[in-house]
Structures are given as structure tokens and as C-alpha cells.
Amino acid sequence: MSGLGRGKAILLGEHAVVYGVPAIAAGLRRGVVATARPGPQTVLRCAPWGTAHGTDSDEDLGRALRAVVDAHPRAPLPPLEIDATVELPAGAGLGCSAAIGVAVVRALDEAVGHEAPDAEVAERALAWERVFHGNPSGLDNTMAAHGGIAVYVKGTPLTHLDVRKPLRLVIGNTAEPSSTKEMVAMVARHRERDPDQFEANLRAIETLVRNARLAIEAGDVRAVGQLMDLNQALLSAWMLSTPSIEDLCAASREAGAAGAKLTGAGGGGCMIALVDSDEVAAAVIAAIEALGFEAFEAEAG
Numbered sequence: 169m170s171g172l173g174r175g176k177a178i179l180l181g182e183h184a185v186v187y188g189v190p191a192i193a194a195g196l197r198r199g200v201v202a203t204a205r206p207g208p209q210t211v212l213r214c215a216p217w218g219t220a221h222g223t224d225s226d227e228d229l230g231r232a233l234r235a236v237v238d239a240h241p242r243a244p245l246p247p248l249e250i251d252a253t254v255e256l257p258a259g260a261g262l263g264c265s266a267a268i269g270v271a272v273v274r275a276l277d278e279a280v281g282h283e284a285p286d287a288e289v290a291e292r293a294l295a296w297e298r299v300f301h302g303n304p305s306g307l308d309n310t311m312a313a314h315g316g317i318a319v320y321v322k323g324t325p326l327t328h329l330d331v332r333k334p335l336r337l338v339i340g341n342t343a344e345p346s347s348t349k350e351m352v353a354m355v356a357r358h359r360e361r362d363p364d365q366f367e368a369n370l371r372a373i374e375t376l377v378r379n380a381r382l383a384i385e386a387g388d389v390r391a392v393g394q395l396m397d398l399n400q401a402l403l404s405a406w407m408l409s410t411p412s413i414e415d416l417c418a419a420s421r422e423a424g425a426a427g428a429k430l431t432g433a434g435g436g437g438c439m440i441a442l443v444d445s446d447e448v449a450a451a452v453i454a455a456i457e458a459l460g461f462e463a464f465e466a467e468a469g
């Protein structure tokens with residue numbers, strides 16, 4: 169009995185998506201696999217972290233587990249031992265917590281013989297995400313359940329894109345820990361301080377996302393990259409970038425990436441670089457590693 173939750177990379181539109189602006193995201197092949205089997209009590213063990221949380225734990229993973237177990241359509245569930253294998257860095261912008269949530273929801277479903285479409289899995293994993301992020305847009309849990317390359321608008325079904333040319337990403341990890349909750353709260357403070365400027369930024373990001381969708385559908389990788397660069401500049405204006413993110417983006421562009429930006433909450437975590445050939449992918453990975461950071465190529469979608 170096993171369930172899969174995918175990681176995700178946001179190509180454009182993070183943070184603005186919390187305020188109703190569309191975002192474009194790609195599901196990753198890496199993610200979380202969870203299995204559930206009957207046991208003496210309900211517990212979630214996560215490898216490689218070596219953690220174990222029961223539904224009575226007051227830590228985030230325990231509270232999130234309680235949220236999806238109690239709200240299960242077949243509740244009350246029998247006690248289940250859940251083992252999750254996490255292939256994503258935590259707190260790094262790749263949707264790790266949502267991927268665990270989706271994998272756990274699917275593992276629970278399989279263990280009790282409940283068949284659910286992806287949209288229902290995503291919806292139930294939102295209760296999980298709320299424990300971690302307070303005010304999530306729903307993007308991470310939706311992408312973790314569906315995968316693909318898609319436009320997401322808060323509260324509406326996902327629109328998968330007809331991708332003309334595969335989008336290849338190099339993901340660089342600054343290894344700077346970052347809290348999505350804190351970053352989302354910081355952006356909310358920008359909104360309180362200067363609502364007009366904030367609204368102008370949202371409209372600018374919306375335009376970038378709209379154009380990026382057209383460029384993806386037309387297979388114009390260069391244009392997608394330029395739009396990502398512009399999105400990065402707007403995210404920096406909300407103080408979401410860091411010197412390491414800027415260094416990794418600059419090195420990636422210099423090595424031939426079509427564009428580069430932070431991905432997810434920012435304030436640390438991962439950045440993405442869009443590449444269009446094996447040579448450029450290798451050059452970008454080498455450039456990031458030369459700065460002392462980890463990088464890998466991800467199959468987007």
C-alpha cells in the first residue's frame with residue numbers, strides 16, 4: 169500500500185498567488201512515497217529524518233497527521249503505521265510538506281480501500297498544509313497531487329498547459345533555511361504598509377504570468393526565461409531574495425540559463441534556472457557547485 173506526493177517548482181507567480189494572481193508551476197519527479205499498514209497506533213515515521221509522530225503529538229507533523237486522519241471520509245480509521253520516504257529538502261521551496269501530506273492521504277486511502285480522484289486528495293491535503301502555513305494558496309498540495317505543468321488560481325481547478333517544448337530546470341539549493349509562514353506574513357506586511365504599490369506589483373506579476381503561459385505554449389524557452397528574470401526582480405522588491413539566491417541566479421545566467429529566480433517562499437531555500445540543452449544544464453550545475461552549493465537537474469512536469 170503506497171501513495172506518492174510530488175515536489176513542485178513554481179516557475180512564476182509565487183506569493184502573488186496567495187492574493188488570487190495565477191501562478192505557473194511544474195510537478196517534479198522527486199517527491200515523497202508513503203505506505204500505511206495496520207499497527208497498534210497511528211504514527212507517521214519519516215525517513216531519512218528518523219522522526220516519528222503520533223496523532224497525539226503537538227508538533228506540526230503530529231497535528232497535520234491528526235487533521236487528515238480525523239477528516240478522512242471513512243473516519244474513524246483503524247490505527248495505521250505510516251512510513252514516508254522524503255526525497256525533497258525540507259523548507260526549501262520545493263513543496264516538501266505538501267508532498268508528505270498528499271503521500272500520507274493516499275497511503276491512508278489505499279490502506280482502507282478508499283478511491284479518491286486527485287482533486288479530492290489535494291483538497292484533503294490542504295488541511296495538512298494549513299497546519300504548516302496558516303494561509304496557503306493551495307498551490308503546493310494541488311501540484312503535489314496532480315503533477316504536470318499547470319496554471320493555478322487559488323480556489324479553482326488546475327489548468328494543465330499544452331507544453332510545446334519540454335521545460336528543463338536546474339535546481340540550486342542555497343541551504344538557507346526559510347519558513348513559508350514567515351515569508352507569507354512578511355509579504356502581507358508590505359501590503360499593509362503600501363497597498364497601492366503592492367497592487368501594482370501584483371498586476372505586474374499577473375502580466376508576466378500571462379505572457380509566460382503564452383511563451384510556454386509557443387515553446388519559446390528564451391522568453392519564458394526572460395519573464396522569470398523579471399519575476400525575480402519583483403520578488404526581490406518584497407525582500408524575498410538573499411545574497412546567495414542572487415549569486416546562484418547570476419552564475420546560472422552567466423553559464424547560459426535562459427532565466428533564473430527563487431522558487432517557492434524565498435528568503436533562502438532553492439532557486440531554479442531554465443536550461444535548454446544538456447550542455448547548458450551541465451554548465452549551470454557546475455557554476456552553482458563552484459560556488460559551494462548543491463544543484464541537480466529536474467524533469468519539470
Ligand code: MEV
Nearest residue numbers: 182183304305307432433
Ligand atoms: C510556497 O510554495 C508558495 C507561496 O506562494 C505560498 C502559497 O502559495 O501558499 C509562497
